[in-house]
Amino acid sequence: MTGQDPAQDAVVIDTSKPHPARMYDWYLGGKDNYPVDEEMGRQMLALDPRVPVMARVNRAFMHRATRWLAHNGVRQFLDIGTGIPTEPNLHQIAQRITPEARVVYCDNDPIVLAHAAALLRSTPEGATEYLQADVRDPAAIVEGARKVLDFSRPVALSLVALLHFVSDEDGAHDLVGRLLSELPSGSYLVMTHATADFTPEESAAATEKLKAAGVTLALRSREEFARFFDGLDLVDPGVEVVHKWHPELGEPVPGQDDGVIPGYGAVGRKG
Template sequence: MTDDGFSADDIDTSKPHSARMYDYFLGGKDNYPSDWTAAEQVMSHFPAAKEGARVNRDFMQRAARLLADRGIKQFLDIGTGIPTEPNLHQVVQAITPSARVVYADNDPIVLRHAQALLYSTPEGRTAYVQADVREPAKITAEARETLDYEQPIALSLVALLHFVEGDDTPYRIIEELLEPLASGSYLVLSHVTGDFDPDAWAGVVDVYRKAGTPYQVRSHSEFRQFFAGLDLVDPGVALAEHWHPNLGEQHRHDEPTPLYVAVAQKI
């Protein structure tokens, strides 16, 4: 057991895990044979999975950069995943050294690496919350220890909500997370879709569910519903490659990634 409460026994490497699979897609080293097998099964249905993970990561960086340029100094990133540089705080603190960032995740392997997320600039601050996205009240309570909820906050859930099944649960989670945020705050989301190849994505969903991971793709209209009552930032709901491509590097491939993204402001 380490000082942060992490035990190697907390990680079951015999079963694939979505965070480790994502790390594999990104070319990371924190993954195991069970993750490789499941990831390769995903790629048998969606061969561009590795490119898609990089496209998603690029979107996160561009969105963070845009909001930092707009003067947002506080960020709450839920579903952080295994640290991959540049992490969100590195992007925003390069623009605003005093920015504060709270990361939240429920994965023990992310907790093991959380220290990598805490190397803030001297002027700024970062913190880590061990919590599940299905515990929005807990996340908000712990985030308040670092973030000033009287000032705007960027709430980021990138490539996370497709791991939350149900017709209403993810929307209620977003509503509860947004409710205490000050006017002028932002919501940043990305989400995979089966709109362009339903059969392939039915196969991907099946891989994750057989591995014990909830998974649900959503349509354009279902994704748009997350932003009800918010003011969408131009260009609104878009495929990831089409969202402010001028703001940073993009990994490109032959076909657009089936990943809807958007950023919207709470009025």
């Protein structure tokens, strides 16, 4: 982990409204969240008690996808919307398989920065860095990532449980397209995304509650999610319910089979 930009140290944590990264931490049983995050988390639980399982299922998908990519020759990872570090992190999964892997994490919540320097430790052969930036500013992300990653070689772009917080009005598909346009042939897009396909009433209520708290929740259908992979070659089995994507690459999450987990996952290769 290299030194941080002094400008990043001046950021202030806003505890007046919930933040997805801190809510996710609360769902996972972490301590790096605030009462406002717990309160909104409990409201989400009242609507759908499977939310903590969904959080763990998304993280388990990231572990499996990272293993698959590392075993298939990927040595560079750009993880946007990384959330508060929870072991094992992406770089630990990748570097156990290929110690020379280079990983750049990116998130827009200052509390993530507060923990990144202490927790995101790389192997001596590889590299791990953290950027304080928002997915809505892809130019800044690419500029920072280029200091660690070689953009002439394949990069795995990881957007796990992130894009459902970016609306179509904010140009979610264009943002993904702009990020992919900077990556060379042989790179990958790794994504999971919540959906209302299976729980329309609960999902509509959750969207309204989060909207009232200042958090966007843009749930997308299977077809809308698949659009993010237009022009890419989908890794088998293609778009799948999250916990059914290559389950052999990891341990099952307790509770994941209690009904359908309302989210999709996929990995696509840029030709």
